[in-house]
Amino acid sequence: MRSIWKGSIGFGLVNIPIKLYSAVQSSSLGLDMLDGRDQSRIRYQRINEKTRKEVPYDQIVKGYPINDGYVILEDKDFEDASPEKSKMIEIENFVEMVEVNPMFYETSYYAEPETQGRKAYALLHKALQKSKKAGLGRFVLRTSENLCILHPVDKVIVVSKIRFAEEIRSAEEILTPDNVEVSKKELDMGLALINQYSSKFEIEKFKDEYHHELLKIIEAKAKGKRPTIKKLKPKKATDDNLYDMLMQSLDSSRKGA
Template sequence: MRAIWTGAISFGLINIPVKIFSAVEDSSLDMDMLDQKDHANIKFKRINENTGKEVPYANIVKGYKIDDKYVILEEEDFEAADAIKTKTIDIQSFTAEKEIDSIYYEQPYYLKPEKNAIKAYILLRDALEASGKVGVTNFVMRNKDSLAILKPYKNIILLNRIRFAQEIRDTKDLKVPKAASINKKEMDMASKLIEQLSEKFDISSYKDEYTSKLLKIIKDKASGKKQSKSKLKVVHKQSDDLMAMLKASLESKKSS
């Protein structure tokens, strides 16, 4: 794995030099875009809109438009915005993880300590484990201010980036009613169905089956094997009689 950020965790007066590694990888297949006529690869180029010529990546700079003119930003400008945050994961407080709604979670990363910081790293990891709490942090990665939590995961400290409150869209425009005329029998039956389908969550029992099936189709096509059309599962028409649908659902689960 390749480190994508290098800096330090700030824990009181303790600095713990660490490197950040992505904790996840995409399980989907890497597809290329091709011309339908001759299957030639489609290339995307960085074109100067004035000259029509391609611009080498090394010659590209970042700019922000103000009054029809661009202000060009250098790497030092990004760091100058908050030099401390660009190199420090500052623990600002500790809280119970359950207090953070799942809608805020964005991306997990692994933190690996430098050799001279292993003891301090383990101290923080084990202290978090003992407290049952997570550290709330603020730092800058890839020129973006990031909010995150630190928590123990197996034998490492996991950094999970979370969204700021202003990044979450308001639900008021969806216009979903707050209530409906649900009677007690319907609620009891729905609760019974939930109970019947309840089980201990085991992440290992869930697999990305679509990607493996798609890869099989690709290999079959490459070998000239004809594909049989998949039959769609029949979905019964929604009934206004919720009790009847709930009973049918319960019976369906019992017979399976």
């Protein structure tokens, strides 16, 4: 694994030299877009919408739409707005993990200590485990400033990028059933159903079945065959009575168990 960032974690006056490694990888298949007539790869061009001619890279500028025109931004504008190129993840405060809404999480990185920072790293790791808290800080990755959460996972400190508050859209326009009455009997049945399906969180049990099946098709087609894939059929509700459907769900869960 190659590190993607090298710097330090600032923990009070303690400086912990680290390297960051990507902790996630895509499970999607790398599919190319081809011309179906001769299987040549399709390339994209930068076309001027007025002249319909290709635009050279050195003639492309970036603009922000305002009123009926654009404000053109130059390289210096981006440089002036860029955060200071610090190589420090400065922990600004500590928070409860449950306070961080999952909507804020983006991606995660493993933090590996440099030789001279192993003891301080071990201290921070144990302190996070013991306190059951997470460090909240910010750092510069490439040219942008990022918020992050530092939390222990097994023997490693994980740095998870999180979104800024302004990146989360308001839910005010979403129609929700505020005035719908739910009876105590229905609520009790819903809670019973949740309890019936509750189990320990074991992510290893869940696989990306779609890409697994697609890869089987690709491998079979490469051999001139076509595999038979078993399709799942959606079950139709037999009743529009909420309580009855909850009861049927509970019975079905018990039989399955």
